[in-house]
Amino acid sequence: MVLATLHLIALSPGKTIPLFLRALKSHSIRPLVTAKVVRWIIKPEKLSTHLTQQQWDLLVIVPTSTPIPATFLSEDWVHRHWTASAGVPSRIFNGFEETNRGLLHPLPGDVPELTGALERPRKASSTQGLELNDELLSWSKGFKLGQNGAVSMLNLLSFKPGKEAHESYKTYGKAFAENIGSRRGGNAKLVGRVVPDQNTPNEDKYGWDEFALAHYPSIRHFVDMLASEDYQKVNHESRLPALRDTCILCTTELDPEVGGDTPSAPGIMRETEGDKAKL
Template sequence: MVLATLHLIALSPGKTIPHFLRALNSQSIKPLVTAKVVRWIIKPEKLSTHLTKQGWDLLVIVPSSTPIPATFLGEDWAYRHWSSSAGVPSRLFNNFHDTNRGLLHPSPGDVPELTGSLHNPRKATSTQGLELNDELLSWSKAFKLGQTGAVSMLNLLSFNPSKEAHDSYKTYGKAFAETIGSRRGGNAKLVGRIVPDQKTADEDKYGWDEFALAHYPSIRHFVDMLASEDYQKVNHESRLPALRDTCILCTTELDPEVGGDTPAAPGIMRETEGDKAKL
């Protein structure tokens, strides 16, 4: 396992994402992930509920061995800041940059077509159960970058305290990796168990168990999954019963070396004529 630190950053007035990324680059900081925060998909209901009261600009994940200098996390740069550390499996960490580059810059044949679930989507009144509702569907249609570019969903997870809950989530994770997620290009590209008391600045104290950063080729692939019967069957049977609390934050990854709002993923997507008509 390799320790990594997650940071959510709300930039101080007068500071911009390009400023911040150029400053990090000048210090030879090489994040695993640098992403622009887009919106909440699921809000926390029991843990770290204060996170929803602040508009966040950036998600930055770095190896804990090369931390972000404290000066970039103080009020001169960061109006608000949150951090948490997690142990990431070495098999994911060691090859992450190459794996992530392939996901963000796929060959045309690597991106699956939409499955057609949006022709007659399954919808709910809220997204809190990781289901599609009218608001999320309308937003997804208007999200220009996400129509053709990748999105990365930051998941924080707290499990019910039982072996059955963990086994249930493992069943969900296996189905996501092998069928319900992978057929839409979903990939849990970074996962890790939260390691508390690392004494990082503004460290979370609320008791999350794990995090996952899930990749989707576009926002349309993500909502295609949420709208489907096959996903919701596993979601309701295995994911929801396992969780004490969770939250999901949608982000789009940036190229830190460019030093601006340049997406790291231009995206390649194929769609059927029916999908074009629907969306």
């Protein structure tokens, strides 16, 4: 197991994502993940509800052994900040950079076709149960970062007490990996069990159990999954009964090697200068 630290960062006025990432690079900090925060898919209802009161700019995940220097987490750079540490299985951590590169830059034929679920989508009134509603569907069709670029969904998970809840979620995870997620290109590429009391700056104290960063080849693949009967059957039978609370934050991963303003996944438009000015 390797300890990693998740950072949600809202930058101070005048600081931009490219500036921040270049500063990290100048100190030889190589994050596992650098992603621009897009929007909430599911908001927390019991734990860490304060997270929804802030517009976040970045998700940065780094090995705890190589922390972000304190100077770049000071008020000069960061307006708001949240962290949590988690133990990532060594088998995932050791090959993550290569695995992630392959997911973000797939070869022709690697990305599965949509299943057709969006032709007759199953919809609900809210996305809180990880279901599709009219607002999310409309937003996804106008996704400003493009219809063909990858998205990474940060999941925070808190389980109900008892072995049954964990077994139920394991059933869901198995179905996601073997069928309902993988047939849409879904991949829980980075997962870990939260390890509290690591004394990181602004560490979460609310009791999350696990995190998962799930990859989808595009926003269309994600909503195709939510719209489907096969996904919702497993979601309602195995995922929802297991959870005390959860939240999902949609992000798009960035390429720090070219200044941090270019998404790593092809098919996503580069930020304009006007976009940067708003950060």
